Amino acid sequence: VNNDLNTDLTTFATELADAARTVTLRYFRRPLxxxxxxxxxxxxxxxxxxxxxxxxxxLQRFPEHGLYGEEYGQHGLEQRHRWVIDxxxxxxxxxxxxxxxxxxxxxxxxxxxxxxxxxxxxxxxxWVGTAGQPTRFNGEPCRTRDxxxxxxxxxxxxxxxxxxxxxxxxxxxxxxxxxxRRFGGDCHAYGLLAAGFIDLVVEADLKxxxxxxxxxxxxxxxxxxxxxRGQPLxxxxxxxxxxxxxxxxxxxxxxxxxxx
Amino acid sequence: VNNDLNTDLTTFATELADAARTVTLRYFRRPLxxxxxxxxxxxxxxxxxxxxxxxxxxLQRFPEHGLYGEEYGQHGLEQRHRWVIDxxxxxxxxxxxxxxxxxxxxxxxxxxxxxxxxxxxxxxxxWVGTAGQPTRFNGEPCRTRDxxxxxxxxxxxxxxxxxxxxxxxxxxxxxxxxxxRRFGGDCHAYGLLAAGFIDLVVEADLKxxxxxxxxxxxxxxxxxxxxxRGQPLxxxxxxxxxxxxxxxxxxxxxxxxxxx
Numbered sequence: 001v002n003n004d005l006n007t008d009l010t011t012f013a014t015e016l017a018d019a020a021r022t023v024t025l026r027y028f029r030r031p032l033x034x035x036x037x038x039x040x041x042x043x044x045x046x047x048x049x050x051x052x053x054x055x056x057x058x059l060q061r062f063p064e065h066g067l068y069g070e071e072y073g074q075h076g077l078e079q080r081h082r083w084v085i086d087x088x089x090x091x092x093x094x095x096x097x098x099x100x101x102x103x104x105x106x107x108x109x110x111x112x113x114x115x116x117x118x119x120x121x122x123x124x125x126x127w128v129g130t131a132g133q134p135t136r137f138n139g140e141p142c143r144t145r146d147x148x149x150x151x152x153x154x155x156x157x158x159x160x161x162x163x164x165x166x167x168x169x170x171x172x173x174x175x176x177x178x179x180x181r182r183f184g185g186d187c188h189a190y191g192l193l194a195a196g197f198i199d200l201v202v203e204a205d206l207k208x209x210x211x212x213x214x215x216x217x218x219x220x221x222x223x224x225x226x227x228x229r230g231q232p233l234x235x236x237x238x239x240x241x242x243x244x245x246x247x248x249x250x251x252x253x254x255x256x257x258x259x260x
Numbered sequence: 261v262n263n264d265l266n267t268d269l270t271t272f273a274t275e276l277a278d279a280a281r282t283v284t285l286r287y288f289r290r291p292l293x294x295x296x297x298x299x300x301x302x303x304x305x306x307x308x309x310x311x312x313x314x315x316x317x318x319l320q321r322f323p324e325h326g327l328y329g330e331e332y333g334q335h336g337l338e339q340r341h342r343w344v345i346d347x348x349x350x351x352x353x354x355x356x357x358x359x360x361x362x363x364x365x366x367x368x369x370x371x372x373x374x375x376x377x378x379x380x381x382x383x384x385x386x387w388v389g390t391a392g393q394p395t396r397f398n399g400e401p402c403r404t405r406d407x408x409x410x411x412x413x414x415x416x417x418x419x420x421x422x423x424x425x426x427x428x429x430x431x432x433x434x435x436x437x438x439x440x441r442r443f444g445g446d447c448h449a450y451g452l453l454a455a456g457f458i459d460l461v462v463e464a465d466l467k468x469x470x471x472x473x474x475x476x477x478x479x480x481x482x483x484x485x486x487x488x489r490g491q492p493l494x495x496x497x498x499x500x501x502x503x504x505x506x507x508x509x510x511x512x513x514x515x516x517x518x519x520x
Contacts, residue, residue, distance in 0.1 A: 029457060092442055096414050097457030099383060100360070123359060123383075154356050159443060160420055182352055183419060184444015197289060197357030 003132070010115050010130045012061060013105050016054050016085075017119040017126060020103040023050040024088060024121045029097045044095060047071055050087035050103065058083050068235075070209045077235075082108045084235075086209040090158075090186030099123050102187040106212035111234050116213035118191045127191040129216030137195045144223040145196040148248035150177040150256070153199035156189035157181070162205045167240070170228070171202060174256045190214045190243055194221035199245040200253060204228075206239045218243050224250040228257050263392070270375050270390045272321060273365050276314050276345075277379040277386060280363040283310040284348060284381045289357045303351060307331055310347035310363065318343050328495075330469045337495075342368045344495075346469040350418075350446030359383050362447040366472035371494050376473035378451045387451045389476030397455045404483040405456040408508035410437040410516070413459035416449035417441070422465045427500070430488070431462060434516045450474045450503055454481035459505040460513060464488075466499045478503050484510035488517050 027046035051071045058067055062083075066076030069085045076082065083106065088094050090101035099122030107115040114131040127137050134141040147153055155178045157163075163171045175181045178200065185192070187210070189201045194217050211225075211233055218225040224247050227233055228240040242257065244250035287306035311331045318327055322343075326336030329345045336342065343366065348354050350361035359382035367375040374391040387397050394401040407413055415438045417423075423431045435441045438460065445452070447470070449461045454477050471485075471493055478485040484507050487493055488500040502517065504510035 092440060096416070096440070096442060097452045097455065098360075098442070098445075098448075100358075156356070180352060180356070182356060182358070182444065184442065185358075188358075192357045195289075195357065 006114060006130050006132070009107055010128060013107060013115050013117050014126070014128060016057055016105050017103055017117050019053055019057060020050050020087060020105075020119065021121040023053055024094070024101070024103065028094065028099075028101075028122055032095060043071065043091060044088075046094065047088045047091060051085065054085050054087065054105070068209065070207070080110060084108060084113075084209050084212040086213070089210060090188075093186055100184070100186050100188045104187055104209060104213040106209075106215070108212065108235075113212045113215040113233075116216035118187050118213060118217055120188055120191070123188070125188075125191065127194055127217045129194075129218070129220040131216055131220075133220055135194050135217050135220035137191070142195045142221055144193060144218075144221045144245035145199060147199040147245045148252075150174075150249070150252050151179060153178045153245075153249060154180040154182070155200040155202060156185040156192070156198055157183055157201065157203050158185050158189070159183055162203055164205070167204050170257050171204075173259065174202060174253060177256055187214070190218060193223060193243055193245060194218055196245070199249060201241070201243040202253070202257075204240045206241050208235045208237070211237070211241050214241070214243065222246070226250070228254070230254050266374060266390050266392070269367055270388060273367060273375050273377050274386070274388060276317055276365050277363055277377045279313055279317060280310050280347060280365075280379065281381040283313055284354070284361070284363065288354065288359075288361075288382055292355060303331065304348075304355060306354065307348045307351060311345065314345050314347065314365070328469065330467070340370060344368060344373075344469050344472040346473070349470060350448075353446055360444070360446050360448045362451075364447055364469060364473040366469075366475070368472065373472045373475040373493075376476035378447050378473060378477055380448055380451070383448070385448075385451065387454055387477045389454075389478070389480040391476055391480075393480055395454050395477050395480035397451070402455045402481055404453060404478075404481045404505035405459060407459040407505045408512075410434075410509070410512050411439060413438045413505075413509060414440040414442070415460040415462060416445040416452070416458055417443055417461065417463050418445050418449070419443055422463055424465070427464050430517050431464075433519065434462060434513060437516055447474070450478060453483060453503055453505060454478055456481075456505070459509060461501070461503040462513070462517075464500045466501050468495045468497070471497070471501050474501070474503065482506070486510070488514070490514050
């Protein structure tokens with residue numbers, strides 16, 4: 001019964017991603033007014049209109065569910081089921097015509113993220129994770145790569161300015177141990193990890209709508225995702241995220257991040 | 261006559277890009293052995309096979325032309341016409357499954373870069389520049405954006421480690437003046453500039469095969485491209501590149517890069 005319910009909810013989540021695409025792709029690479037929020041991150045009418053559409057769809061279908069979105073805040077957070085959505089992850093990429101922006105959709109059952117969608121509209125790539133099932137990349141099951149040593153690992157992060165103060169040193173300590181480091185991923189990096197193309201994503205300063213959707217995707221592909229202390233991610237997490245292709249690699253990255 | 265010749269050569273350059281796609285896309289997101297060159301940059305069989313194919317085609321059609329490629333060096337550099345090619349620009353992206361890698365093809369007439377192709381196989385995007393003609397983005401004429409002030413400019417660079425020593429400070433000085441900075445572009449950033457989505461690309465530590473193809477693309481779209489002293493780029497340039505959407509923006513960026 002639980003599996004059937006999860007399948008229905010997963011189907012609904014992918015329908016949400018389909019709907020979001022119609023809005024984001026209509027605005028992508030078109031002239032847009034850009035506002036700057038209080039935290040100076042850019043936001044456009046595309047972010048707002050996409051989130052409004054997703055809210056509408058969710059409210060219509062599941063009026064009893066809670067909802068937490070990047071642009072319009074939260075309601076019903078006391079509910080068992082809560083949707084956590086980021087209409088455009090990588091707004092900077094979006095407004096610069098870079099096709100690696102994504103839409104993130106998560107469904108929480110209690111504190112557990114049971115469904116996650118990483119959708120890349122302009123790349124026509126989609127990762128769907130459902131608790132207890134293999135993650136699917138464009139409909140096909142996918143797996144992380146069998147990488148257990150830091151010296152073999154390719155590490156991604158969206159931007160160096162994520163890492164402030166001591167975090168910058170902790171991140172650099174890890175970078176010195178890996179084979180390759182690349183900036184500029186946005187949520188696409190987590191999809192690449194789930195599909196076995198890279199091995200580590202290490203980020204900080206993320207919000208729940210940036211990471212809740214990643215959890216079922218990474219786990220269902222055989223990877224591990226946590227905060228920098230190895231604790232499970234949740235709505236109360238501190239915004240530091242470590243995703244790894246294997247438990248061994250995750251453990252080794254944790255040791256380096258937390259070394260004195 | 262000169263225009264007809266340039267049109268024929270441009271057609272041939274795009275045929276080269278078509279041929280390169282068949283190789284790069286065959287290897288993209290497939291398991292690959294990665295070697296590390298003496299400068300530690302990664303190289304794969306995809307880089308080597310693509311360059312071999314392009315060399316073969318050029319030699320067959322224009323045996324009298326010179327050729328300079330990233331992987332197999334140069335010959336005939338004393339010739340009037342010389343091809344300068346980078347089979348895979350953004351090998352790091354390529355080996356990580358990131359679709360923003362590209363193929364760069366330039367033709368020099370004397371010291372002048374008269375034809376440039378920026379081809380993005382996995383994105384199905386192509387910019388073609390021919391001296392004296394408007395740059396084409398996927399077949400359609402494109403223009404840079406009308407951005408003249410640093411405070412309005414979006415600036416891209418591939419990675420922070422490009423900027424060593426004093427260059428890092430010069431780059432940071434410019435970053436503090438612009439609206440937005442993003443890492444992770446590879447050659448795609450120059451295409452985005454030519455198509456009017458971003459306004460500045462500032463890089464260092466580039467080789468001639470990284471930048472010779474960019475020149476006709478940027479110029480034919482109304483932009484300006486030079487080294488950090490404002491001098492034209494050539495085979496003997498020092499690897500610092502500044503591309504701007506407008507002459508005014510280019511001048512202002514030069515002033516900041518060269519301020520004491």
